[in-house]
Amino acid sequence: PPAWGRAARQPPGLPHTPCRAFSNNKILVELDESSGVATMKFKSPPVNSLSLDFLTEFCISLEKLENNRACRGVILTSAVPRIFSSGLDITEMCGKTMEHYAEFWRAVQETWLRLYGSNMVTVAAINGSSPAGGCLLALSCDYRIMVEDPKFTIGLNEAQLGIVAPFWFKDTFVTVVGHRVAERALQLGSLHPAPEAQKIGLVDELVPEEKLQEKAVAVMAQWLALPDHARQLTKSMMRKAVLDRLVAHREEDVKNFISFISKESIQKSLRMYMEMLKKKK
Amino acid sequence: PPAWGRAARQPPGLPHTPCRAFSNNKILVELDESSGVATMKFKSPPVNSLSLDFLTEFCISLEKLENNRACRGVILTSAVPRIFSSGLDITEMCGKTMEHYAEFWRAVQETWLRLYGSNMVTVAAINGSSPAGGCLLALSCDYRIMVEDPKFTIGLNEAQLGIVAPFWFKDTFVTVVGHRVAERALQLGSLHPAPEAQKIGLVDELVPEEKLQEKAVAVMAQWLALPDHARQLTKSMMRKAVLDRLVAHREEDVKNFISFISKESIQKSLRMYMEMLKKKK
Amino acid sequence: PPAWGRAARQPPGLPHTPCRAFSNNKILVELDESSGVATMKFKSPPVNSLSLDFLTEFCISLEKLENNRACRGVILTSAVPRIFSSGLDITEMCGKTMEHYAEFWRAVQETWLRLYGSNMVTVAAINGSSPAGGCLLALSCDYRIMVEDPKFTIGLNEAQLGIVAPFWFKDTFVTVVGHRVAERALQLGSLHPAPEAQKIGLVDELVPEEKLQEKAVAVMAQWLALPDHARQLTKSMMRKAVLDRLVAHREEDVKNFISFISKESIQKSLRMYMEMLKKKK
Numbered sequence: 001p002p003a004w005g006r007a008a009r010q011p012p013g014l015p016h017t018p019c020r021a022f023s024n025n026k027i028l029v030e031l032d033e034s035s036g037v038a039t040m041k042f043k044s045p046p047v048n049s050l051s052l053d054f055l056t057e058f059c060i061s062l063e064k065l066e067n068n069r070a071c072r073g074v075i076l077t078s079a080v081p082r083i084f085s086s087g088l089d090i091t092e093m094c095g096k097t098m099e100h101y102a103e104f105w106r107a108v109q110e111t112w113l114r115l116y117g118s119n120m121v122t123v124a125a126i127n128g129s130s131p132a133g134g135c136l137l138a139l140s141c142d143y144r145i146m147v148e149d150p151k152f153t154i155g156l157n158e159a160q161l162g163i164v165a166p167f168w169f170k171d172t173f174v175t176v177v178g179h180r181v182a183e184r185a186l187q188l189g190s191l192h193p194a195p196e197a198q199k200i201g202l203v204d205e206l207v208p209e210e211k212l213q214e215k216a217v218a219v220m221a222q223w224l225a226l227p228d229h230a231r232q233l234t235k236s237m238m239r240k241a242v243l244d245r246l247v248a249h250r251e252e253d254v255k256n257f258i259s260f261i262s263k264e265s266i267q268k269s270l271r272m273y274m275e276m277l278k279k280k281k
Numbered sequence: 282p283p284a285w286g287r288a289a290r291q292p293p294g295l296p297h298t299p300c301r302a303f304s305n306n307k308i309l310v311e312l313d314e315s316s317g318v319a320t321m322k323f324k325s326p327p328v329n330s331l332s333l334d335f336l337t338e339f340c341i342s343l344e345k346l347e348n349n350r351a352c353r354g355v356i357l358t359s360a361v362p363r364i365f366s367s368g369l370d371i372t373e374m375c376g377k378t379m380e381h382y383a384e385f386w387r388a389v390q391e392t393w394l395r396l397y398g399s400n401m402v403t404v405a406a407i408n409g410s411s412p413a414g415g416c417l418l419a420l421s422c423d424y425r426i427m428v429e430d431p432k433f434t435i436g437l438n439e440a441q442l443g444i445v446a447p448f449w450f451k452d453t454f455v456t457v458v459g460h461r462v463a464e465r466a467l468q469l470g471s472l473h474p475a476p477e478a479q480k481i482g483l484v485d486e487l488v489p490e491e492k493l494q495e496k497a498v499a500v501m502a503q504w505l506a507l508p509d510h511a512r513q514l515t516k517s518m519m520r521k522a523v524l525d526r527l528v529a530h531r532e533e534d535v536k537n538f539i540s541f542i543s544k545e546s547i548q549k550s551l552r553m554y555m556e557m558l559k560k561k562k
Numbered sequence: 563p564p565a566w567g568r569a570a571r572q573p574p575g576l577p578h579t580p581c582r583a584f585s586n587n588k589i590l591v592e593l594d595e596s597s598g599v600a601t602m603k604f605k606s607p608p609v610n611s612l613s614l615d616f617l618t619e620f621c622i623s624l625e626k627l628e629n630n631r632a633c634r635g636v637i638l639t640s641a642v643p644r645i646f647s648s649g650l651d652i653t654e655m656c657g658k659t660m661e662h663y664a665e666f667w668r669a670v671q672e673t674w675l676r677l678y679g680s681n682m683v684t685v686a687a688i689n690g691s692s693p694a695g696g697c698l699l700a701l702s703c704d705y706r707i708m709v710e711d712p713k714f715t716i717g718l719n720e721a722q723l724g725i726v727a728p729f730w731f732k733d734t735f736v737t738v739v740g741h742r743v744a745e746r747a748l749q750l751g752s753l754h755p756a757p758e759a760q761k762i763g764l765v766d767e768l769v770p771e772e773k774l775q776e777k778a779v780a781v782m783a784q785w786l787a788l789p790d791h792a793r794q795l796t797k798s799m800m801r802k803a804v805l806d807r808l809v810a811h812r813e814e815d816v817k818n819f820i821s822f823i824s825k826e827s828i829q830k831s832l833r834m835y836m837e838m839l840k841k842k843k
Binding site: 439440441442443444445446448451459460461463464465467468469470546550 | 704736737784792799
Binding site for chain 1: 720721722723724725726727729732740741742744745746748749750751827831
């Protein structure tokens with residue numbers, strides 16, 4: 001995988017300043033050295049939205065674990081009640097400069113490339129709602145366990161906001177639920193209550209909230225029982241084609257995002273959506 | 282999408298003659314301007330077979346709706362009892378000239394390209410049996426509702442007639458039911474009773490006949506609740522690869538069809554099949 | 563399909579010696595001329611492992627049937643109690659020369675190319691466990707019937723042995739069970755008890771052991787009711803892309819196999835696995 005863009009832009013000769021790139025207040029990372037399993041707990045209230053800061057911290061944390069030989073698996077979960085992650089932070093896409101849109105979108109790409117392509121076993125322990133980009137994080141893991149509460153929903157609901165899920169969100173979704181379910185859900189921008197999400201294969205298993213952590217650990221142990229090397233090569237064989245499609249079209253995808261998001265009609269849709277969210281509170 | 286072939290062949294300078302291309306007695310089109318929903322009702326007894334006339338009228342009607350800003354969705358249904366559409370008209374493929382086969386096949390292609398690629402929301406309200414090309418019409422819509430009567434069957438049964446479904450019939454089918462179900466059903470030329478069709482995902486929903494219209498309208502309203510632009514881009518993202526495959530191989534596909542259909546063994550199969558149909562009556 | 567390699571190496575001018583290539587003691591082939599259905603019964607105790615000899619005999623037998631106009635379908639089953647086939651013979655992959663590995667792997671490829679691409683109707687009557695290469699044989703047929711006993715398991719469990727299923731094993735698996743089920747099962751090296759195998763679509767039907775033969779014959783009759791020509795063209799349309807991928811990368815795949823299997827770490831894994839199997843007895 002290509003070196004992560006932000007680090008490369010560090011001016012040479014200057015001391016490595018621990019600015020945003022080293023923030024560590026949005027995700028709590030704990031590594032259990034005895035089992036080799038880390039937990040990344042999202043703690044960015046109110047809704048764990050995927051801001052540039054959040055994504056930056058996510059990528060750095062994941063890379064550290066990836067390079068740590070003591071770590072073989074990661075559980076993603078939330079420290080915020082009732083929400084896993086609300087998806088991409090709309091404020092990063094509204095009224096900003098082209099440069100900002102580009103930087104933000106590269107961070108979104110990087111997050112997915114690192115997570116979907118991770119050599120570690122990745123388990124999503126989904127303890128709350130998980131729309132749009134939050135759903136993508138879950139879809140990119142090897143296994144998804146969700147709290148059985150039907151008030152918690154998950155899905156790629158971009159169309160509801162008047163925007164379109166990028167092709168690699170779609171590709172990831174199709175590999176999990178199949179073409180037909182994806183076509184319908186993406187066009188309707190469906191948010192699936194947990195029981196429906198399991199029925200269509202979007203999540204693998206439902207558990208009561210108090211059993212979630214225990215279940216994630218048990219599933220992780222099952223996956224870690226396999227020899228790492230064979231499992232990693234197998235995972236790579238399954239995911240390479242989808243990863244390669246974005247790698248081959250990465251800059252084009254950035255340009256498409258900028259040109260789409262900077263349209264006045266889209267900006268207006270997003271502003272209206274944010275107003276609606278504010279009134280909801 | 283490319284301009285529709287027939288219109289282009291209109292001699293320049295001559296008055297636009299309302300010949301076959303403007304027949305409007307095989308499909309009843311009604312547009313409810315308040316909801317933006319049109320209904321195309323097939324009324325070509327005895328079995329709504331897809332003759333060159335029918336397909337021509339279908340394409341022209343669909344294009345008119347597509348270009349009508351007051352129209353956002355189309356419901357396809359039948360005015361003939363117990364049959365949605367019996368599929369391609371075999372008389373068009375039997376004992377005709379090469380030119381006729383080519384013209385007919387281009388109309389079949391055009392029908393699918395327009396319907397599968399339509400920007401409108403398309404709902405099939407399947408109120409009768411729907412073999413072969415009739416099934417393709419339904420498969421090309423965004424949503425399929427079928428009357429629950431198990432006497433009504435649907436499927437790509439070409440193999441039963443000794444012929445082979447074209448690759449783009451197959452591609453469309455695979456995106457709906459998946460590779461395994463398609464492989465088995467295509468080889469067996471299966472016609473699925475409505476309940477089985479729903480079980481394998483070939484239709485989305487079953488309803489009693491008297492509820493069909495009401496259900497189609499309700500489903501349409503759900504799909505039209507989404508912003509058109511985002512929904513259309515999403516639909517196009519999902520269907521582009523399959524559409525492009527035929528666009529790239531269109532003339533080759535015409536040649537293949539002609540060379541296949543004009544084989545004496547195939548002509549004999551089709552004649553036998555027609556004899557059988559006549560005796561059935 | 564390319565001519566089968568081994569025969570070509572027969573020295574010219576010499577009488578055609580019935581050496582290994584003509585062994586016929588590992589598979590019992592019976593052809594019922596009245597129905598046009600052959601049965602290939604694996605009788606290579608203790609576990610019908612796919613040795614070079616077995617694969618050679620399999621290819622030759624299949625080719626003979628393929629070229630026999632009296633034969634339209636083949637049922638694969640086992641004459642050894644409680645096992646369909648244990649998969650590739652590990653002794654062929656352990657402590658042998660590079661030449662041997664290459665010869666063995668070409669035979670594995672050839673077996674799959676012939677079976678997956680067969681013009682005949684192929685039905686697997688799975689009367690016992692069927693891991694790894696045994697599962698591949700079943701996956702390559704048109705239809706899979708398994709004895710309902712949950713003690714019998716089936717799956718591509720290569721990852722459990724520390725090795726990786728080749729891409730064309732994976733492709734075949736994905737066309738049958740879909741991407742998501744395949745991704746999980748391949749990474750975990752899952753062996754599915756018969757009822758679970760049916761639930762995920764890995765086998766089509768379960769029957770009591772005493773009904774297996776009767777059921778296979780009935781299914782075969784259903785498939786043979788279709789005209790051969792249309793059915794064969796349809797099968798080829800469905801399978802060509804997957805077949806072509808191996809045909810295009812065949813020598814590369816041989817090299818990959820040799821370089822992987824001759825690694826000391828892999829050899830060690832396989833030796834340990836064989837030790838474990840011996841102790842089990």
